[in-house]
Amino acid sequence: VHFDVMDGVFVPQITAGPGFVKALETDMLRDVHLMVADPAAQIDAFAEAGADILTVHAEAPTARAALDAVRAASDRLGRPILAGLAVMPGTPLDSLAPLLDPMPDLILMLALDPRDGAPADLAQAGARLTALEEIVAPHRPLMAIDGGVTLDTIAEAAAPEPDMIVSGSAIFRAPDPAAAFAALSRTWADHARPFATAETEHA
Numbered sequence: 001v002h003f004d005v006m007d008g009v010f011v012p013q014i015t016a017g018p019g020f021v022k023a024l025e026t027d028m029l030r031d032v033h034l035m036v037a038d039p040a041a042q043i044d045a046f047a048e049a050g051a052d053i054l055t056v057h058a059e060a061p062t063a064r065a066a067l068d069a070v071r072a073a074s075d076r077l078g079r080p081i082l083a084g085l086a087v088m089p090g091t092p093l094d095s096l097a098p099l100l101d102p103m104p105d106l107i108l109m110l111a112l113d114p115r116d117g118a119p120a121d122l123a124q125a126g127a128r129l130t131a132l133e134e135i136v137a138p139h140r141p142l143m144a145i146d147g148g149v150t151l152d153t154i155a156e157a158a159a160p161e162p163d164m165i166v167s168g169s170a171i172f173r174a175p176d177p178a179a180a181f182a183a184l185s186r187t188w189a190d191h192a193r194p195f196a197t198a199e200t201e202h203a
Contacts, residue, residue: 001028002146002166005046007036010060011114018042018049029053033086033146033166035114039066047073047081055084055108058096067104082106082142088113089124093132103139107132108166111147111157120148126160151183158191 003021008014021030031053032046040062046054047070054073056066063085070083084106085099090113109132111125112118125145133140144164149157157165167184174180 001026002031002033002168004168005032005034005036005042006114010037010057011035013114018045021046021051022049031055031084033084033108034060034066035086036060038062040069042066043069043073047077051081053082053084053106055086055106057086057088058091058099059088063099067099071102084108084144086110086146087128087132088115089118089121089128093128093135096132096135100136103136104141106142106144106164107136108144108146109162111145111149120153122148122153122156126156129160129162149184151180151187154184154187155191158188161192 001024004015005017006013006015021032024030029052030050032051033055034042034046035057036042037060039056039060043054043066054070056063060066067083067085070081074081082105085096085104086108087096088110109125109129111122112120122145125147129143129145133143142163144166145157145160145162146166149165149167150170154165165188170184171177171180
């Protein structure tokens, strides 16, 4: 389950905190996407709340410290916690170099920027994901795409062969969220690379 955590500063929206992540009863992985101005200050709280993946934004001033904090929390708690790096559509890929050593476990390419309200561009996100794969080769982390993924666009999202996709509104704004999730999962299975996964977005 993918949680969008927003602080009203880094992005204009405000959503839930670590208490919500901890309270949700699920057997699924808790994938926490921190769209916050100071992710380094939030890592321990979300790790202790049960996050299995903690993704921070490359554009956040404390991104480097946050990635290091995820690894430290994983060691301290004695369980795997993946360190993810999210990238906004307008961020130059060559600016990511300081954040790629050590390599994150996951790179999340956004197809839209929640700060400006522009529509999702899955084709651009896919092209950027492919370009980034070439930059990080041969050390390929998990690759994911987030934003604008619906039943109509899922094939386009799958074209660059990400390991994961994130879909929120297409599921939770549907008349029958369970049926929408099932339909997306079936379509994703038809297009995805082997072992790839789809995630529902919550929060």
